[in-house]
Amino acid sequence: MTGLAPSFGGASEFLDPQYELLPFRFMRLDEGRYVATNLAGDYLCLSREQLAAFIEKRLPANDRLLNDLEARQFLRRGYDLAPLELLAAQYRTQQSQRRWFTSLHLFVGTLRCDHSCQYCQVSRAHDAAAGYDMTPETADRAVDLMLEGPSPQLKVEFQGGEPLLNFPIVERIVRRTKAQAEGRFVQFVVATNLALLDDGKLKFFSQHGIKVSTSLDGPRELHNRNRPRPGRDAYEATLRGIQRCREQLGHESVSALLTCTADSLRQPEAIVDEYVAQGFRSIFLRHISPYGFAARSQQRIGYETEQFLEFYRRGLARILWHNQQGYPLRETYASILLNRILTTAPPGYVDLLSPTGLGLNCLAYDYDGDVYASDEGRMLAQMGDDSFRLGNVHQTRWRDLFLESELLTIADETMTEGMPGCADCAFQPYCGSDPVFHHVTQGDRVGHRPSSAFCRRNMEIMRHLIRSLEDDACAARILRQWAL
Amino acid sequence: MRSPDSATMGPMILAGRAKFAGADRTSLAMIDDEALSRRAPQGQRGQLRRDQELTLTVPHGERTATVVLPEEFRYLGPGDIVRISPAEQFVRVLYRRTSPHNVLFFTENCNSRCLMCSQPPRDALDEHLIEDILAIIPWMDEATPALGITGGEPTLRHGKLAEVLATAKAHLPRTSIHLLSNGRMFVYPQFAAQLAAVGHPDFMIGVPLYGDTSATHDFIVQAKGAFDQTIRGLMNLGAADVPVEIRIVIHRQSLPRLTSLCRFIARNLSFAGQIVLMGLEPTGYARSNWSELWIDPASYQDELGRAVEILEAGGLTARLYNHPLCLVPDHLRHIAARSISDWKKIFLAPCASCSRRRECCGFFASAAMRHSLAVQPL
DSSP states (O other), rough: SSSOOOTTGGGGGGGGOOEOOEEEEEESSSSSOOEEETTTEEEEEHHHHHHHHTTTSSSOOTOOOHHHHEEEOOEETOOHHHHHHHHHHHHHHHHHGGGGOOOOOEEEEEEESSOTTTTTTTEEETTTTOOOBOOOHEEEEEEEEEEEEOOOOOEEEESOOGGGGHHHHHHHHHHHHHOOOOTTTEEEEEEEEOTTOOOHHHOOOOOOOOEEEEEEOHHHHHHHHHHHHHHHHEEEEEEEHHHHHHHHHOOOGGEOOOOOOOOTOHHHHHHHHHHHHTTSEOOOOOOOOOOHHHHHHHHHHHOOOOHHHHHHHHHHHHHHHHHHHHHOOEEEEHHHHHHHHHOOOOOOOSSBBBSBTTTTTEEEOOOOOOEEHHHHHHHHHHHTTOOTTEEEEETHHHHHHOOOOHHHHHHHHTTTTTTTTTOTTTGGGGBBHHHHHHHHHHHHOOOOOOOOOHHHHHHHHHHHHHHHHHHHHHHHHEEETTTT | OOOOHHHHOOOOOOOEEEEEOOSSOOOEEEEEOOOOOOOOOOOEEEEEHHHHEEEEEEEEEEEEEEEEGGGGGGGOOOOOOOEEEETTTTTEEOOTTTTOOEEEOOOSSSSOOOOTTTOOOOOOOTTTHHHHHHHHGSSSSOOOOOEEESSSSSGGHHHHHHHHHHHHHOOTTTTTTEEEESGGGGGGGGHHHHHHHHOOOOOEEEEEESSSSSHHHHHHHHOOTTTHHHHHHHHHHHTTTTOOEEEEEOOOOGGHHHHHHHHHHHOOOOTOOOEEEEOOOOOOOHHTTTTHHHOGGGGGGHHHHHHHHHHHTOOOEEEEEEGGGGGGGGGGGGGGGOOOGGGGGGGGGGGOOOGGGGGOEEEEETTOOOOTTTTTOO
């Protein structure tokens, strides 16, 4: 008995040989390959000849590549509507959280800090200086303004300065937010070097489910060199603090952020190993941003994007190696990008959105009540450029922050779907815009893509991730898990 | 869910010929018992007598109908519901109170014609089946763990589906309902919304999907345009928050795109509660098209492993049905369910010494023609 019973139709009867191309983007991945992305970012790697054959409709009707392209909505057959609806659903899902508007709110309870890090992004004040603390009235107004926003999910993050130096304002903001948030889901995070942690503060964190984000730059010597503090014991103080937080609040309640300097760039493996030694499950290989004091001393601690990329690739390789040894460690930036490359989940990272997440996803309340579109916008103002100041909690109404500021113009300018150099980029669905960075480095919020360090860095990291997914089965297995 | 116990279930003959006296029209009857908590109306309570013959007596208008049942119906007990059809001299069991596997059979009609359909459709005038179902749901035991809705294609009775669901919700609030549908009718968003509006607390729709391209799926279900409708239907169900599971039957025609289909599902249909990878049931059309469908499960272990890995990496729950444990890779055995009903299941000679036989789904008894060559005791 061979073949189908006579009353059944053969496969060719159900194949519509005609197809039309749906909108997609493509570019070179490396010497031999192109990467193509559909309207919502599903991707496929193919050779130049395959790409040309597809576009010129020279591929055989039941070719495997053609089927793969159909399954990723690069084409549709006949009058099928499913491919269009699938694309629409993917795009809609990706954008679904934007309708809730601003969810991340940064509070600077004080500008004072007990550390004097050379790269400090926040233009700190000396820890004994007067006049750099947020007043209770300003804090109350800031909370009230935040709660005028419609977002059902709020993330309240305390930045600084060192928030623990003005702890009463932290307590006040947490209590007032909780009392008035009425059914909204609120998360609190305190960004602190932990040197001033004590039992009372820990108890408060525990009572209110507050998470801790601290800084760990790498091994002792590097950390202490990067983060000078009287006694030169920043590293020891931070580790002590991490330990106490884990004991009192649980292991996952404390995460660490890395700022890399020229010294860091030489030792990605040692930094990664330090995170493993300290029991962290994630590490963020962050580039340094050109704001605050960092911009002023860029000659000294600055470094080329290429150096950072080398650092990133080496660091990532080390992280993957640890995973293969059985220690699960994620790189945060790769996770953010893989989430966009491999899933349709709405992106949560405000620094990489289209249009920009400035203001629309994030607001920063400075100690004096000034409201900025982002923390970087606030740091810029410390240097005398208040381009991203939206108002002041004492004078500005919620709607005016958005409608009476330049924000809508900025949003209009920063949709990568239409930005020069971005509109045709295969990585457009994964990327976003950073108007503050381009304003600072190129004097223009849109910026010039070919000379943009932001563009170069993101393009290369994405290329590297896609190559790893395609060429290295062992790495791909780990990277796929990070996408969730 | 209670698991069926083969010793007490015995062989299940669901329909058969019987001898009738005093009956002239089709009617429904429930086997009566004083201890029952839920009961049919007086006029539809039958008495089962087990003398030399198995006899069911039911009020029949002014008279009493007597039905002499064949021996195979000896398993019938209190609370069970049958349809008697004197014109055809036929009795069909519609509900067994002690079974976890009851199904509401909506229709024999179908708008697809899958190459491997285990229950080939028929063009039949059978709208009355729904009326019977609506009538008997209130008689069923509230402890019934689950009811399946099947066919044919149940959504061809779209006008009545929401009513059946609402009736089940009202009378059997703790019973989970599982509808098996090709999903095509849900291309109409208002139909999906109508089912969602019933607000049944434990309702799920199982939708088969056999490919990630229209040509593959349409060929397997033998209906042009089916893929487009099923995909859009699934999306409408997802948008209406109706829980769905996706069922993929693995055979020679679906295997080549199995892993890419799983990738497609992970990206586009991640709202699905679970994805079920099913072995072929050698019944119905599957037998007619055997040579084009059969592939030894032992030969697709790699693809199965990759498919599950893709689904799980996408955050989805993968399950294996109709896959005997010895034919799947060791690391997938924990997701293999004992999916073959006891009355359809057999074990083979090598199974006699297998240590995991109790956890295994076994083999379809109907697979007389061929089993895997790789069956071995574990």
